[in-house]
Amino acid sequence: MKIAILGGGVAGLAAATRLSQLGDYETHIFESSQQLGGLAGGFWGKGWEWPLERAYHHIFGTDTDIIELLDSTKYKGVFFATPTTSSLYKRGSSYETYALDTPLNLLKFPLISFFDRLRSGAALALLKVMPHLPLLDRETTENFLTKTMGKNNFETLFGQMFRKKYGKYAGNILAAFIWSRIRARTKALGYMEGGFQSMIDHLEHYCVERGVQIHKNARVQSISPVDDDNSSITLHLAESDNLQTAFDFIISTLPSPILASVAKPLLQAPEIHKLTKLKYLSALNLIIETDVPVFTKEYWVSVCTADLPNLVFVQHTNFVDKRHYNNKHLLYISGYYEDTDPIMSLSKEDVLQLFLGHIRTIRKDPFLVGESYLWKAGYAQPIFDSEFLNNMPEMFTSHPRLFLANLDMTYPHDRGTNHAARLGVEVANRVMQEALKHRV
Ligand SMILES: Cc1cc2nc3c(=O)[nH]c(=O)nc-3n(C[C@H](O)[C@H](O)[C@H](O)COP(=O)(O)OP(=O)(O)OC[C@H]3O[C@@H](n4cnc5c(N)ncnc54)[C@H](O)[C@@H]3O)c2cc1C
Structure with missing residues (x-):
């Protein structure tokens, strides 16, 4: 056969x-x-x-299918660690990062009231325990979270991230997406030797x-x-x-x-x-080598402010030892865009200059940039909106x-x-x- x-x-x-x-x-x-x-x-x-991956990659502790496949081939290279993750906000003229990865950290988040932290935590806890109900395939994430945690809380915690991940489709992404996201996340992240x-x-x-x-x-x-x-x-x-x-x-x-x-x-x-x-966005990943880390402790930094054009910073070498990369610190600057977005046709030098302008206001202390690499990929982010289910x-x-x-x-x-x-x-x-x- x-x-x-x-x-x-x-x-x-x-x-x-x-x-x-x-x-x-x-x-x-x-x-x-x-x-x-x-x-x-x-x-x-x-x-x-x-x-190094052209686009940042890790697996979660819940990713048992890939582990089973690799086990069946006697692959031994997977390791887990718990790097720091956080969210970046702008307050006045400076940027601050906040850990939002555990219920306790959410309770300490100062940008919403204590009552709103409790309410948002309850909405996320509901998503963590509920099964995949049919309503999650009808309701949008925005509606679901607005109803459960309140409009202001949705906007502060998720609004920017959704717009950055899904562009013009952000308001139409089905609630099943956030349900799966909240359930699958683990603090321990896996990588390969x-x-x-x-x-x-x-x-x-x-x-x-x-x-x-x-x-x-x-x-x-x-x-x-x-x-x-x-x-x-x-x-x-x-x-x-x-x-x-x-x-x-x-x-x-x-x-x-x-x-x-x-x-x-x-x-x-x-x-x-x-x-x-079926609809997609493309991915753009700029990777820069620096002499010191841009983010001193965080591996993953979600960008929750509109004045930066990217979705995430991933300080890879805060997760994987820099000795594997000639002792350079590696930072991904990544986002999803329409193919027609002007950023997709910029040269590597122009993308670098665009982001360096922003990064130098986030990290005020000086740092040197060495090599940089730009990767673009089509069909990178499928759009799971209400039309998607008719065409899956x-x-x-x-x-x-x-x-x-x-x-x-x-x-x-x-x-x-x-x-x-x-x-x-x-x-x-x-x-x-x-x-x-x-x-x-
Ligand atoms: C920015 C970004 C970050 C990500 N981060 C993570 C992460 O942290 N963890 C994680 O687990 N996953 C992550 N992913 C997702 C993960 O990379 C994909 O889900 C997975 O690699 C998809 O594998 P695939 O084989 O289904 O598709 P693909 O990798 O798209 O494979 C399809 C293959 O088909 C080939 N091809 C296309 N056209 C033709 C043709 N006409 N003839 C022959 N070959 C063709 C392509 O070259 C490609 O190799 C990320 C993806 C992106 C874009």
Whole structure:
């Protein structure tokens, strides 16, 4: 049996890993870039001992699916720590950070009254204990939190962050998102020895050793039926006339709009239409090396003020030892934007100057900036608004040999490597069940 996996991110690698554990099948991964890993992939800075993710990454203590997958391959690199997280507010002309990560810290938060702290804490506690009720799929987060904690509290605690994470869609994000967010968060955060790229490289080697064929720089342009009985699918690669032979099953982990264009010859028009209706924001990550940390103790700093154009600062080396990065302190300055946002077309130098202006008002003491790196990624943040549920892709498609497992299918959870791993394993199991049913 011959299976093609489209996309070599964590979902594609998880699917290939699971297939290789289930039996002796001919599995191929087709990845358009020169490196596996997708959104979780890493790069090497000058003099570094470890690569670093192009976009900040950690896992939570509740991320059991990825841990189980890695355990099944004897990967031992995951470690947990409890770095400091906080939120940044502007008071007068200066910036202050406040820890808001525990009920006790919320009770000490001075920007709302004591009664409002109690009320907000109660609303968040409710989210922590309640099951995924249908109302969470109808109500927006903004309405839900406004009703439960009050408008002013929602605005102070979440308003800016929502606008920064979801732009013009902020008011429409479903309440299930915040429910999942509050439930899944743990104080302990996980990282990998050698970075997430080392985990990806490990999965790649594991798959290759078990016979999986990995094709890099292999952008899939289209997939089409071989004949009328739907029993196999042919795959066409871009940039060459390379026509791959027929596959019994295809697993797509591509973002839905890309799949919509790739699978046009295969799927029915209404299904293609739904895939094209899904919305995303792109991510921009500027990483700077400095001689001293910009944030002295915090790893994660959510930006809760409108005068900064980013969502978060991540002082990576307050979580992972700087000795792995040539003793440089590393800071991510990150946000999500429409592709048409002017910031997305700025050069690295211009993005650096834009943010340095802000950062020098946050950290008044002098610091030196060394190397910097700018990464932009499309299809980075799916928009889970009320329209989303009408168009959410499903693992089974209208074509019996095409299966999906992509970052639009993690709802109600926000996308993440844990969900990519879960979907990859699940889709491999489903394909095997179908193969047995049809005696392929
Ligand atoms: C800024 C940011 C921060 C994040 N932080 C975290 C975090 O802290 N923790 C966490 O767990 N997760 C985090 N994530 C999410 C996590 O990276 C993703 O959920 C996960 O990597 C998705 O994996 P995937 O395989 O589903 O998709 P992708 O990684 O998008 O993989 C899809 C693959 O398909 C390839 N591809 C696209 N088109 C084609 C084509 N035509 N032919 C062949 N290949 C193609 C792409 O190159 C890509 O490799 C973050 C994401 C972003 C953007």
